[in-house]
Amino acid sequence: MTPTRDQVQANDTWDLSPLYTEPAAWQQDFEALQAAYPTLATFAGSLAQSPERLREVLEFEKSLDLRIERIGQYAGLRATEDSANSESLAREAQLENLLTRIGEAASFLSPEIQAIDDATFERFLASPVLADWRTPLQRLRRLKPHTLSTAEERLLALGSSALRAHGETFSQLTNVDMQFGAIPDETGASRELTQSSLSSFLVKRQRELRKTAFHQFYAEFNAHRYTVASTLSASMRADVFYARARHYPSAREAALFRDDVPVAVYDNLISSVRSQLPALFRYYDLRKKVLKLDEIHAYDTAVPIVPKIETHVSFDQAVDKVLAALEPLGSEYCSTLADGLRGGRWCDRYENKGKRSGAFSSGSFSGPPYILMNYKEDVFSDVYTLAHEAGHSMHTWYSTRNQPFQTYSYPIFLAEVASTFNEELLTHHLLETTTDPAMRAYLINRQIDDIRGTVIRQTMFAEFEKLAHAAEERGEALTLDAFRSMYRVLLKDYFGENFTLDAELDLECLRIPHFYNAFYVYKYATGMSAAVALSDQVLHEGAPAVKRYLNFLKSGGSEFPLPTLQKAGVDMTAPQPVERTLQLFARRVEELEALLPALV
Numbered sequence: 001m002t003p004t005r006d007q008v009q010a011n012d013t014w015d016l017s018p019l020y021t022e023p024a025a026w027q028q029d030f031e032a033l034q035a036a037y038p039t040l041a042t043f044a045g046s047l048a049q050s051p052e053r054l055r056e057v058l059e060f061e062k063s064l065d066l067r068i069e070r071i072g073q074y075a076g077l078r079a080t081e082d083s084a085n086s087e088s089l090a091r092e093a094q095l096e097n098l099l100t101r102i103g104e105a106a107s108f109l110s111p112e113i114q115a116i117d118d119a120t121f122e123r124f125l126a127s128p129v130l131a132d133w134r135t136p137l138q139r140l141r142r143l144k145p146h147t148l149s150t151a152e153e154r155l156l157a158l159g160s161s162a163l164r165a166h167g168e169t170f171s172q173l174t175n176v177d178m179q180f181g182a183i184p185d186e187t188g189a190s191r192e193l194t195q196s197s198l199s200s201f202l203v204k205r206q207r208e209l210r211k212t213a214f215h216q217f218y219a220e221f222n223a224h225r226y227t228v229a230s231t232l233s234a235s236m237r238a239d240v241f242y243a244r245a246r247h248y249p250s251a252r253e254a255a256l257f258r259d260d261v262p263v264a265v266y267d268n269l270i271s272s273v274r275s276q277l278p279a280l281f282r283y284y285d286l287r288k289k290v291l292k293l294d295e296i297h298a299y300d301t302a303v304p305i306v307p308k309i310e311t312h313v314s315f316d317q318a319v320d321k322v323l324a325a326l327e328p329l330g331s332e333y334c335s336t337l338a339d340g341l342r343g344g345r346w347c348d349r350y351e352n353k354g355k356r357s358g359a360f361s362s363g364s365f366s367g368p369p370y371i372l373m374n375y376k377e378d379v380f381s382d383v384y385t386l387a388h389e390a391g392h393s394m395h396t397w398y399s400t401r402n403q404p405f406q407t408y409s410y411p412i413f414l415a416e417v418a419s420t421f422n423e424e425l426l427t428h429h430l431l432e433t434t435t436d437p438a439m440r441a442y443l444i445n446r447q448i449d450d451i452r453g454t455v456i457r458q459t460m461f462a463e464f465e466k467l468a469h470a471a472e473e474r475g476e477a478l479t480l481d482a483f484r485s486m487y488r489v490l491l492k493d494y495f496g497e498n499f500t501l502d503a504e505l506d507l508e509c510l511r512i513p514h515f516y517n518a519f520y521v522y523k524y525a526t527g528m529s530a531a532v533a534l535s536d537q538v539l540h541e542g543a544p545a546v547k548r549y550l551n552f553l554k555s556g557g558s559e560f561p562l563p564t565l566q567k568a569g570v571d572m573t574a575p576q577p578v579e580r581t582l583q584l585f586a587r588r589v590e591e592l593e594a595l596l597p598a599l600v
Contacts, residue, residue, distance in 0.1 A: 001192060002192050002194065002197075002351055002352060002353050003352050003353065004082075004352060004353045004354075005081055005082045005085070005352045005353070005354065005355070007352070008350065008352050011345070012315075012348075012349045012350055013081075013345070013348050013349070014077065014345055014346060014347060014348040014370050014371075014372075015344070015345035016074060016077060016078070016370075018367050018368055019070055019073060019074040019077075019364075019367045020070075020074050023087070023091075026071065026074050026075070026091070029067060029070070029071055030071055030094070030095070030098070032067070033064065033067050033068065033071060033098065033102075034098060036063075036064060036067075037064055037101070037102045037105055037106075038105065039060065040057075040060070040061070040064075040102075040105045040106055040109075041105060043056070043057040043060070043109075044108045044112070045112070047109070047112045047113055047116070048112070048115070048116045048120060051123075051124045051127035051129040051130050052129055054113070054124060054130065054133075055129050055130055055133065057109065058133050058136075058406075061106065061109065062405055062406060064102065065405070066365060066366065066405060068099065068102070069364045069365060069366070070364060070366055070367060071095060072095060072099075073362055073364045073367055073370075075088070075091040075092050075095050076092065076362065077348075077362060077370060077372075078091065079091070079092050080355065080356040080372055081348070081352070081354075081355055082352065082353070082354035082355060083171065083172065083175045083176045083354045083355070083356060084176050084353075084354040085354065096161050097161070099161075100157065100158065100160065100161045103157035103158075103160060104154055104157045104158055106157075107150060107153040107154040107156075107157045108150045108153070108154075110140065110143070110147050110153065111147055111148065111149055111150045111153055112150070113137070113140060113141075114140075114141070114143070114144045114147045121137075121141065124137075125137060125138070132404055132406065133406060135406075135407055135558060135559075136406045136407065142257075142260075145247060146246040146247055146248060146254075146257070147246075148245070148246065152245075156242075156245065163238045163241065163242075164238065166231045166232070166234045166235040166238065166516060167235065167513070167516035167517070169231050170228065170231045170232070170235075170513065170516060171356070171513065173224065173227065173228065173231070174195065174228075174357075174511065174513075175195065175354070175356055175357060176354060178220050178221075178224065179220065180192075180193040180194060180195075180198075180216060180217055180220050181193055181216060181220075183201065183209070183212055183213055183216065185201075185204075185209070186204055186206055186209060193213060193216060193217060194351070194357065195357035195358075195511075196351050196355075196357040196358070196374040196376075197351070197376075198213060198217050199302065199376075199379055199381070200376050200378060200379050201213035202214070202299055202302040202303065203302050203303050203304065203378070203379055203380075203381075204303065205303060207291075207293075207299075207300070210299040210300070210302075210303060211297070211299050213299070214297075214298065214299035214502070214504070215502075215504065218502075218504035218505075218507055219504075221504075221507045221510060221511055222504065222507060225480055225507060225510065226480055228510040228511070229478075229479065229480035229483055229510055232478070232483065232509075232510060232515060232516075233472075233478035233479070233483075235515070235516050235518075236251075236468055236469055236472050236478055236515075236518070237472060237478070239251040239254075239255075239469060239472075239518040240469060240472050240473055242254065250469070250470070250473060251469045251472075251473065251518060251519070252266065252465075252466060252469060252470075252518075252519055255518050255519035256519065258411070259411050259413050259560060259561050260560040260561070260562065261413065261561065261562065262573070264573075265526065265562075265572060265573060266462065266466070266519075266522055268575050268578070269459055269462065269522055269525055269526060269578055270459055270462065270463050270466075272575050272578040272579055272582065273455065273456055273459040273460075273525070273578070273582065274493070276579075276582040276583075276585070276586065277456075277493075277494065277496070279582070279585055279586040279589055280452065280456055280494070280496070280585075281495075281496035281498065281499075282589055283448060283452070283589045284296055284301075284495070284496060284498065284499055285498060286305075286589065286592065286593055286596075287300060287301065287305055288300075288498070290305045290596055291303070291305055295500040296498070296499055296500060297499075297500050297501075297502055298501075298502060298505050301449075302449070304380075304442055304445055304446075305445055305596075306438055306441045306442040306445055306596070306599060311378065311380040312377050312378055313377055313380065313382075313383055314377055315349050315350075315375050315377075315386075318375070318382070318383040318386050319338070319341050319342065319386070321383055321426070321429075321430070322337075322383070322386055322387045322390060322422070322426060323337065323338055324429055324433075325387065325422070325425045325426040325428070325429035325430070326387075326390075326422060326425055326426075328425065328538055328539065328542075328546060329425075329538075329546060329549070329550070330546065330550070333394060333550070336394070336397060337390055337393070337394055340368065340369070340393065340397075341371075341386075341390070344368065346368050346369060346370050346371050346393060347370070347371040347372075347373055347386075348370070348371070348372050348373065349373050349375050350373070350374065350375055351374040351376075355374065356372065357374060358372075358374065358513075359371070359372055359373050359374065359385050359388075359389050360372050360389065360392075361389045361390075361392030361393045361396070361419075363392070363393060363395075363396030363397075363400070364396075365400050365405050365408055365409075366400075369392070369393035369394070369396040369397055370393075371386075371389045371390065371392075371393055372389075373385065373386060373389065380446065381446070381449075383426070384423050384426060384446070384450065387422040387423050387425075387426045388419040388420065388422060388423055389419065390422055391418040391419035391420070391421055391422035391423075392415055392418060392419050394418070394553065395410065395414075395415060395418035395419075395553050398550065398553035398554045398556075399553065399554065399555070399556030399557075400556075401554075402554035402555075402556065403554070403555070403556040403557070403558055407556055407557050407558040408556040408557065409556065409557050410555075410556050410557040411557060411561055412520060412523045413523045413526065413527070413561040414527075414552075414557075414561050414564060414565070415523075415527070416523045416524050416526070416527025416528070416531075417527045417530045417531050417534065417552075417565065418531075418552075418553060419527070419531075420454060420524075420527050420528040420531035420532075421531035421534055421535050421549070423450060423528075423531070424531050424532055424535035424536075425535055425538070425539075427443065427446070427447045427450070428535070428539060430443050431443050431444070437595060437598065437599065438599050440595065441592060441595040441596060441599055444588050444591055444592050444595070445592060447588055448585060448588045448589060448592065450528075451528070451581060451582075451584065451585045451588075452585070454524050454525065454527075454528040455524075455525045455528050455529065455578070455581055455582065455585075456494065456525075456585075457494075458521045458522065458524040458525045459522065459525045460490050460494045461512060461514070461515075461521040462519070462521050462522035462525065463490060464486065464487060464490055464509055465515065465518060465519055465521065465522075467486050467490075468483065468486065469518070469519075471486070483506075483509055483510065484506040484507070484509075487506055487508065487509040488501070488506050491505060491506070525578070526572055526577075526578070528581060529572070529577040529578045529580075529581040530565055530570045530572055530577055532577070532580065532581045532584060533569070533570040533577050533580065534549055534552075534568060534569060534570055537549075537569050545569065548567070548568050548569050549568060551567070551568070552564065552565070552567070552568040555567075
């Protein structure tokens with residue numbers, strides 16, 4: 001059975017003492033923040049006086065943000081340990097309420113800075129006093145057409161907690177309230193089915209076990225389908241509300257504007273993936289043939305198709321594999337990561353009751369870049385997940401040591417490059433070090449599935465977000481039936497005519513947590529495409545490419561994503577990076593087709 005939090009060994013959990021040694025210390029800092037933020041009001045009406053005055057308020061806001069980040073990181077990580085823990089939930093609610101008040105108090109800042117006339121603003125930017133703030137101020141100025149009056153900004157700040165609560169409702173419902181039951185595993189022992197353990201069931205070679213897990217899992221979502229559809233609909237309505245309130249043409253353009261990413265990049269991704277779908281259909285046909293299936297279903301797409309390869313990799317062994325793969329990046333990168341994953345206790349390793357499903361990296365300017373895992377020894381993809389999250393964490397580690405606070409935070413568009421880059425190096429290392437044809441076929445199968453999951457699947461999700469938000473913007477009702485209908489069309493397009501689509505799969509669109517952070521998922525696909533290009537450069541060019549890549553990590557958020565990647569060596573405004581990744585997918589399918597006859 002899944003252990004409770006108090007049954008997990010300390011060494012398998014993250015050490016949050018670098019943030020706060022005990023909850024009382026968190027409460028003390030929280031109360032200090034409560035006492036400090038009202039000082040913001042003393043700056044109102046004075047920001048145009050001089051560069052010195054503007055710097056003064058920016059530095060004061062920075063001091064608040066540093067404290068907010070630490071307080072928020074601790075509260076968030078504690079809450080993910082056990083979503084049913086009342087103390088953790090209370091901390092998060094307490095902080096959310098305070099952040100609403102701070103947002104209200106700070107609501108004058110952006111409108112007042114935007115109100116500075118152009119000539120004065122340029123003179124301020126040229127002042128050495130604001131040298132450290134030039135990039136953030138220039139980015140803020142871009143938002144001038146989308147910044148409202150002080151009164152309107154105050155109202156948006158007051159309403160932000162209520163308008164953005166749908167994601168929390170979804171998380172509580174799916175991680176705490178939903179109960180998926182238990183299933184006899186391959187040994188006959190009863191095993192709990194959870195959002196995290198589902199992936200473990202779906203890689204089992206016993207098809208009835210996979211099928212049972214799939215249908216039992218979606219039966220619980222089906223029982224709550226109207227509620228989950230309602231939360232997703234409300235979240236998308238909020239996206240459209242914010243976009244319209246701030247005078248963006250659409251919610252999608254509002255989401256892409258902050259990264260200065262043209263809509264064409266998003267649309268080119270979809271068109272590029274759609275043009276290469278025949279290679280995906282060929283892969284599904286190969287799966288169907290090798291697994292000797294009359295029909296191929298969604299629960300047949302995760303099980304390794306290479307026979308007689310059973311993987312049981314301990315967490316420590318996974319760390320060893322990841323570090324060996326990352327050796328091309330140098331000793332500093334590898335020794336820092338090794339220390340963090342071992343004695344430094346960056347990583348919360350295994351599943352426990354109430355723990356958030358999935359995985360993430362949570363970094364901050366003044367604390368360690370923590371990693372949440374739900375590691376399972378029998379799911380080989382979890383080794384890749386560890387490499388992925390380690391990429392995020394090391395991105396944060398380099399950025400915090402080379403950027404000031406105001407430019408250290410990098411956007412998700414860049415974050416997904418650093419994470420999938422590590423996965424690419426891991427694949428290369430494992431392929432280079434195996435002499436077993438069966439293992440090579442297994443790894444190629446794994447890379448195929450990685451590209452399928454990260455580029456093709458996420459692009460389908462991205463297209464769903466585009467269609468759903470557009471429907472809301474046209475005034476159409478985003479009901480359960482509407483979601484299922486538009487998702488069914490995409491499933492047919494992306495899986496092909498030879499694939500059997502279970503009716504439950506229509507509900508998949510209701511269980512994707514990233515949809516509560518609108519237009520996020522496309523960045524997985526663009527990130528992997530950039531990572532394939534950059535990892536290839538590191539492996540074939542050596543030192544010059546490594547230097548460019550480490551400089552990319554060090555740059556944090558000091559520039560917009562597209563020019564940052566251009567300096568690293570890849571142009572994401574062109575279709576070539578996505579197309580080359582999909583061409584790699586097609587080549588790997590051909591290679592797998594050639595390898596399998598000798599193995600089955």
